[in-house]
Structure formats: C-alpha cells, structure tokens
C-alpha cells in the first residue's frame with residue numbers, strides 16, 4: 001500500500017488506530033472453541049466489528065506460531081480476509097525478523113510476497129545487509145524497532161555511544177540505507193517523552209506506537225510529541241480491545257473499546 005493511501009484513510013476515518021490481533025486461545029470466548037478455526041472466527045468477528053474505526057491491523061506472529069500448523073493456517077486466512085474484504089486497511093506482520101541477507105530475503109518473501117502483508121516489523125541489530133532485503137520489496141514497508149515499550153529497552157537501546165545513544169544511531173544510520181523511504185519505526189507509547197528528540201532525527205517517518213492500554217502509555221502524550229502534519233502515527237492496542245469482554249458480546253465490547261480510542265484520536269487530530 002502507498003503511504004498516500006494510508007494517510008488518506010487516516011483523514012477519512014479520523015483515526016490512526018492499529019488493532020493488534022494477538023489471539024490467545026485461553027482468553028477468547030468459550031463458544032468459539034467449538035468451531036473449526038477459533039482463531040480465525042475470533043479475528044473475523046473482531047475485524048467485522050471494528051474495521052470502520054481502525055486503519056491498520058497487526059497480527060503478532062508469535063500468537064499464531066504458538067499453535068503450530070493450525071496457527072499458520074489461521075494467520076493465512078486472516079490476512080487473506082483482510083486483503084479481500086478491506087484492501088484499504090494497512091496490514092502489519094509483527095514478526096520482528098532480521099538475519100544475514102539471504103535469510104532476510106526469505107523472511108521478506110514469506111510475509112511481504114507469499115502472505116502479502118503491507119509491512120513487517122524488523123530488528124535492526126544485524127545492520128544494513130540484514131534490513132535491505134526487506135526494503136527491496138517494492139510497494140511494501142519495513143518497520144524497524146527504534147525504542148521499544150518494554151523495560152528492557154533501557155538495557156541496550158538507550159546506552160550511550162559517544163555523544164549519542166544506540167537507538168538514535170539506529171534511526172540516523174538507517175536513514176542512509178537504500179529505499180529508506182520505505183522505513184517506518186517502532187516507538188513504545190511508554191517512552192512518549194523521547195518522541196521530541198526522535199522527531200528531530202526522523203521528522204516525517206511513520207511511527208508504529210504500541211503500549212497504550214494494557215502497558216499504560218498515554219495517547220495524548222504520544223500525540224503531543226510525535227504527531228506530524230501527515231499525522232505520522234499508527235497507535236496500536238491489542239489486549240485492551242480484543243479482550244474487552246470474554247462473553248458472547250466480545251465483538252461489540254471490542255468495538256466499544258476501539259471507539260473510545262478513535263474518538264480521542266479524532267479530538268487530538270482536530271487540535272493539530
């Protein structure tokens with residue numbers, strides 16, 4: 001998907017919400033467990049109830065790999081459903097891959113071509129030749145981990161190197177890679193106070209921001225420091241939306257939780 005299409009969808013829906021499809025069979029309503037493919041049935045109901053509120057969906061691949069071949073089939077059906085019924089919606093394979101070049105090319109093939117996701121999350125720490133095979137795929141986007149939402153982000157990412165910090169070097173250096181216009185970056189909502197500095201290095205890039213809701217990040221803080229003229233943000237919530245209710249009303253409850261976020265987003269966009 002072209003960036004312009006994503007931006008126009010954001011303005012049309014007055015939303016920059018990304019819904020994380022992190023399906024845990026221990027958390028979904030019991031009545032779905034009797035169906036032939038509970039993960040897909042759950043996703044389909046969530047997508048049907050929320051697609052007018054969200055501009056992106058992000059299945060985290062771990063939640064599918066966890067169930068072996070069955071999980072992969074559910075993932076394939078989910079991305080197939082999104083591409084067929086909602087081609088206007090941006091899709092993210094949250095796979096956090098990255099390896100030596102020829103292996104990265106295989107990962108890129110799996111997620112961006114075979115499964116036809118619009119984008120994939122990639123870890124930057126093996127460097128340029130591990131990321132460029134993802135960037136080489138035309139019409140797709142690579143979302144590089146910048147500053148993550150978890151506590152462990154302070155173990156390495158914020159460590160000083162010279163006058164800079166490691167995560168800043170990742171942002172700066174990656175801007176020089178081939179097809180860097182296809183890059184987006186992950187910044188955790190729990191690290192909103194870093195966004196002013198981050199915007200000095202990557203003023204225009206789209207940021208995937210997980211960590212509102214269950215992890216406690218603040219949407220208004222994220223927008224204060226991270227929003228650009230083109231909005232430039234995809235704010236993700238997974239558990240806060242998917243498991244708003246464990247009963248038969250789970251899809252309606254998910255839509256309600258998504259609506260709360262979308263209305264706040266609309267207000268914050270109007271302030272811009």
Ligand SMILES: O=C(O)c1cc(=O)[nH]c(=O)n1[C@@H]1O[C@H](COP(=O)(O)O)[C@@H](O)[C@H]1O
Pocket residue numbers: 020022060094121147148149150186187188210211212213214215236237238239240
């Ligand atoms: O790349 C990600 O999406 C990601 C990066 C990060 O720094 N923190 C983070 O939570 N995530 C993912 O974002 C989702 C957050 O889920 P909730 O905390 O349930 O909203 C999970 O799929 C995480 O794996």
